[in-house]
Amino acid sequence: MNTSEIPAGDLAGAPLDASDAIVLSMIADLYSHLDPVPSDLVDRLEFSITLDALNAELAELQQLPEAALASRAEQASVVKTLTFTSDSLTTMVAISPDGPDRVRIDGWIAPGAEATVEVHQGQLSRQVSADTDGRFVFEDLAHGLTRFVVRPAQAAAHPPVMTPAVEI
Incomplete structure (x- = not known):
């Protein structure tokens, strides 16, 4: 039985397969292209956390x-x-x-x-x-x-x- 014969409600609970992995990979590629993670995001977060700690009372x-x-x-x-x-x-x-x-x-x-x-x-x-x-x-x-x-x-x-x- 192929997936086109399975009711859509039953597919939601089914385990992920190779087709799902391909679709998820394509979605990840789309987001990477349209809205990439800024290259300096980690540095900005670390700076923000450090700055917050400097303003904190210990x-x-x-x-x-x-x-x-x-x-x-x-x-x-x-x-x-x-x-x-x-x-x-x-x-x-x-x-x-x-x-x-x-x-x-x-x-x-x-x-x-x-x-x-x-x-x-x-x-x-x-x-x-x-x-x-x-x-x-x-x-x-x-x-x-x-x-x-x-x-x-x-x-x-x-x-x-x-x-x-x-x-x-």
């Missing part, structure tokens, strides 16, 4: 006093909360399991205010909105090196705040 991981680090337990426990401080705000995140290899991040910004909060893990970038009390949540995150960026709603009054990268 938060630092708050350290506990030595007495609080002492442990009498047989096994070491995993850190479940982290606090980052900067001149303009404090960000606390609580890390909890959200599946076998996933975590959930519940966070709070103080002083409480609406903001956009971004999480960066390698190439992954997600954002959520913090409510008027400064509360935000990220669900279904992978373990790994993670950085947060808080962008207050009053962007003109407060620069974004970036945390150092931490392993979650």
